[in-house]
Amino acid sequence: MSYPQELLSASPDQKHIHLQSNCESCFGLCCAALPFAVSSDFAIDKNAGQPCPNLRNDFRCGIHTGLRAKGFRGCTVYECFGAGPKVSHITFNGRDWREAPETAAQMFEVFPVMRHLHELLCYLTEALLLPAAQPIRSQLHSALEQTERLTLLPAEALLKVDVYTHRAEINELLLRTSELAREASRRQLHNAPKRPKIYRGADLIGAKLKKADLRCVSLRGAYLIAADLSGADLRGADLIGADFRDTNLCGADLRDTLFLTQSQLNAAKGDILTQLPDRFVHPEHWTMV
Structure with missing residues (x-):
């Protein structure tokens, strides 16, 4: 998967394609970077940075078709919003953490940051598709472009991004979008x-x-x-x-x-x-x- 510069000017509906999980274009980052504990969602304990034992050498899941039956329901509901492919092929230029083990720790640390940013991109993209959001469309578009630029930063710079402050600022726009859209729907629904x-x-x-x-x-x-x-x-x-x-x-x-x-x-x-x-x-x- 590639992330051409044209995406910065692409329409919101085109951007949605790149804001979904695509395991075939990822280095199994959610399977390695993230921790989980034995629960109704996971059958085993796994520490952050520890590859899941079900992760194959080609970064595919060895039990993908039987995750729920084998006690890994949590894997079936996880969504990275396209952060995995972005980190794999843009931030780290297609060099995987097995090929270049010296990058593993940083790659695993960057992934959750990128995931936060991509989730915001997903919500902002949807907001821009809503006719009711027209009064704040320019603000939403600026916020989306700013967030896009953050996702293209080098790994070292990404780790310095204050994700929570940025998220709080975006949330104010999303709240306003929600108010406008729900009021418009209220007028339309009998x-x-x-x-x-x-x-x-x-x-x-x-x-x-x-x-x-x-x-x-x-x-x-x-x-x-x-x-x-x-x-x-x-x-x-x-x-x-x-x-x-x-x-x-x-x-x-x-x-x-x-x-x-x-x-x-x-x-x-x-x-x-x-x-x-x-x-x-x-x-x-x-x-x-």
């Missing part, structure tokens, strides 16, 4: 609540929200672990950072939701009746019959 309840950051673990009218609500950062949202209407809802682990989305309507990611869907449960935005796919483990 009988949508005029003042929908705000669930931002709420603890909704195990909540009974079957067939709930959640149109245009803010579920930013909400804990929806094992919640029942079957048949719920989530059109126009802001889902950035919402935790959908084992959330029941069977028959739910997620069309026109804001800042939804494929990894959130991969963590949830759903079925053939779950309605999704066009660019997303029904995960393989969902009930599709």
